[in-house]
Amino acid sequence: MGETAVPAAPEASPAAGEGISAAHVRRTFGNVVAVDDMGLTAPAGQVTALVGPNGSGKTTLLLVLATLLVPDAGEIRVAGHDPVREPREVRSRIGWMPDAFGTYDTLTPREVLQFVAAAYRLPRDRHAARARELLALVHLEDLADRPVHVLSRGQKQRLGLARALVHDPGVLLLDEPAAGLDPRSRIELRGILRDLAADGRALLVSSHVLAELEEIADRAVFVDGGRTVDEHDLTELRPTQRRPWRLRSLDQESLLSRLDGLGVTVTGQPGPAGVDVMLAGDEEAADLVAALVRDGVRVVECAPAAGTLEAAYLEMTEGRR
Numbered sequence: 577m578g579e580t581a582v583p584a585a586p587e588a589s590p591a592a593g594e595g596i597s598a599a600h601v602r603r604t605f606g607n608v609v610a611v612d613d614m615g616l617t618a619p620a621g622q623v624t625a626l627v628g629p630n631g632s633g634k635t636t637l638l639l640v641l642a643t644l645l646v647p648d649a650g651e652i653r654v655a656g657h658d659p660v661r662e663p664r665e666v667r668s669r670i671g672w673m674p675d676a677f678g679t680y681d682t683l684t685p686r687e688v689l690q691f692v693a694a695a696y697r698l699p700r701d702r703h704a705a706r707a708r709e710l711l712a713l714v715h716l717e718d719l720a721d722r723p724v725h726v727l728s729r730g731q732k733q734r735l736g737l738a739r740a741l742v743h744d745p746g747v748l749l750l751d752e753p754a755a756g757l758d759p760r761s762r763i764e765l766r767g768i769l770r771d772l773a774a775d776g777r778a779l780l781v782s783s784h785v786l787a788e789l790e791e792i793a794d795r796a797v798f799v800d801g802g803r804t805v806d807e808h809d810l811t812e813l814r815p816t817q818r819r820p821w822r823l824r825s826l827d828q829e830s831l832l833s834r835l836d837g838l839g840v841t842v843t844g845q846p847g848p849a850g851v852d853v854m855l856a857g858d859e860e861a862a863d864l865v866a867a868l869v870r871d872g873v874r875v876v877e878c879a880p881a882a883g884t885l886e887a888a889y890l891e892m893t894e895g896r897r
């Protein structure tokens with residue numbers, strides 16, 4: 577995908593400046609409570625990560641925000657409108673990228689984008705140019721005139737992102753946007769998403785690739801069992817949060833025996849890459865290394881084993897194992 581700025585569609589009127597707010601959202605499917613009590617804020621100009629285990633209700637919530645599912649309860653505003661009472665207003669202001677992009681397989685990417693431009697009522701003479709701009713942005717020019725069914729999963733994801741941007745929406749709802757992308761496309765996706773936020777759009781992004789989200793997100797909303805369990809700015813997560821640290825020494829046996837002696841709990845399986853322990857910040861890590869070295873353990877590495885987002889996620893789900 578391209579490093580260029582995201583091209584705007586000047587005739588559209590993005591609702592930049594208005595993001596998403598939701599409170600007490602509930603949605604059931606028969607006996608299954610998919611979303612029990614979720615709330616979140618995704619402000620304009622920021623990327624908000626929606627993080628939670630499989631089956632925690634992320635996709636269901638995104639579908640509600642995207643007007644594609646009616647909630648049983650909840651107060652929701654998306655780009656200044658209520659998705660239940662004003663679905664058309666919301667739809668004209670959001671870009672929706674589902675986790676699997678479905679389209680008419682015999683159309684070409686260019687035709688898909690022109691079709692979507694027509695559906696959003698962009699002026700007829702803009703359809704071709706808009707498709708061209710977005711095909712360039714997501715690097716699909718070479719495949720622009722091949723049928724969609726020849727595209728790989730990652731290429732379809734990129735087309736899905738282009739499709740979500742056709743009408744220059746002020747709010748973007750992206751379900752697992754990095755799934756299937758190769759490393760270069762992931763880096764480029766990060767750049768595009770940051771650019772979209774820098775232009776004042778609100779982005780809500782669900783993903784399991786936490787290292788990925790950490791690079792792009794300003795805020796994180798943690799959900800579990802259909803409920804929001806935590807919501808904060810990522811900068812607030814950093815200083816003293818308990819997280820796994822990796823220790824490596826020239827003699828792993830003596831490291832393990834000293835950790836045991838010091839009462840430090842090892843998490844996971846020790847392996848050639850080292851031994852993971854849960855520590856609360858730099859101070860505790862420095863004290864532990866000092867104690868190990870004092871006891872003759874030849875430590876060669878001590879560093880956080882996971883990013884802050886991953887650490888917060890592991891802490892949240894610790895009780896489930």
Ligand SMILES: Nc1ncnc2c1ncn2[C@@H]1O[C@H](COP(=O)(O)OP(=O)(O)OP(=O)(O)O)[C@@H](O)[C@H]1O
Binds near residue numbers: 629632634636
């Ligand atoms: N149409 C449906 N009918 C019945 N149950 C459903 C339906 N859609 C979702 N569910 C259930 O609701 C719960 C939440 O599903 P959802 O897809 O929202 O989770 P998720 O957090 O997006 O999961 P994943 O990370 O695996 O994509 C799950 O238990 C799921 O089985």
